[in-house]
Amino acid sequence: MTPAFDIDLGNGRDTAALHYPASGSQRMLMVLAHGAGAGQRHPFMVATAKGLAARGIDVVTFDFPYMHARRGAPDKAPVLEHCFHAVIDAGRAFDGLSRHRLFIGGKSMGGRMATHLGAQQVGGLKGIVVLGYPLHPPGQPGKLRVEHLPSIDVPLLIVQGERDAFGSPAELEGHLKTMTAPVTLDPIAGADHSLNVKGKRGPEVFESMIDRIAEWIKTHV
Numbered sequence: 001m002t003p004a005f006d007i008d009l010g011n012g013r014d015t016a017a018l019h020y021p022a023s024g025s026q027r028m029l030m031v032l033a034h035g036a037g038a039g040q041r042h043p044f045m046v047a048t049a050k051g052l053a054a055r056g057i058d059v060v061t062f063d064f065p066y067m068h069a070r071r072g073a074p075d076k077a078p079v080l081e082h083c084f085h086a087v088i089d090a091g092r093a094f095d096g097l098s099r100h101r102l103f104i105g106g107k108s109m110g111g112r113m114a115t116h117l118g119a120q121q122v123g124g125l126k127g128i129v130v131l132g133y134p135l136h137p138p139g140q141p142g143k144l145r146v147e148h149l150p151s152i153d154v155p156l157l158i159v160q161g162e163r164d165a166f167g168s169p170a171e172l173e174g175h176l177k178t179m180t181a182p183v184t185l186d187p188i189a190g191a192d193h194s195l196n197v198k199g200k201r202g203p204e205v206f207e208s209m210i211d212r213i214a215e216w217i218k219t220h221v
Contacts (some may be wrong), residue, residue: 015088019097029102105129118154134193135172155182156182161187163190
């Protein structure tokens with residue numbers, strides 16, 4: 001069972017979130033945001049949430065306002081950030097999660113927004129997990145999204161496909177050196193921006209990735 005709850009964002013906006021209860025909870029909470037093109041019920045998001053929950057980590061997913069309202073274009077960053085903050089507050093208040101150690105993260109745009117919150121020093125935050133950081137738009141390596149990274153003061157894990165058109169691990173490395181917070185860059189051989197690997201190895205690579213994310217979270221409590 002995946003309990004759902006509604007969140008009032010103010011100014012006529014709202015959203016819905018899903019709680020994936022941990023199996024043998026270890027009192028850790030991951031608030032996980034989706035990417036620009038698909039919401040929290042996308043198979044990747046569901047599989048990631050279920051995988052972490054199976055490894056002892058409670059997970060809360062949600063839809064950004066534009067996705068909840070079924071609009072095409074993502075909201076501006078301040079709206080996305082406000083929603084993320086509201087979901088964190090709601091998640092912390094949800095049925096026994098208030099004392100869990102807090103981690104945030106997301107896929108692509110959602111992961112980028114998690115780093116924005118990290119740069120704003122969210123209270124009680126233990127770490128950030130990004131699944132495919134969108135360093136720049138495809139084919140536009142000059143349009144970098146890195147200005148806020150040095151302001152992050154909690155550990156950061158970036159899982160990045162080696163064939164990511166939004167920025168390869170090699171492209172990311174130089175920019176991550178500007179950060180003083182501990183950073184772990186986990187390159188996935190053969191993976192694209194969606195962290196997909198062609199062929200029969202795909203499911204095995206995914207499960208191994210979830211194992212490493214869960215272990216990183218447990219190491220940083």
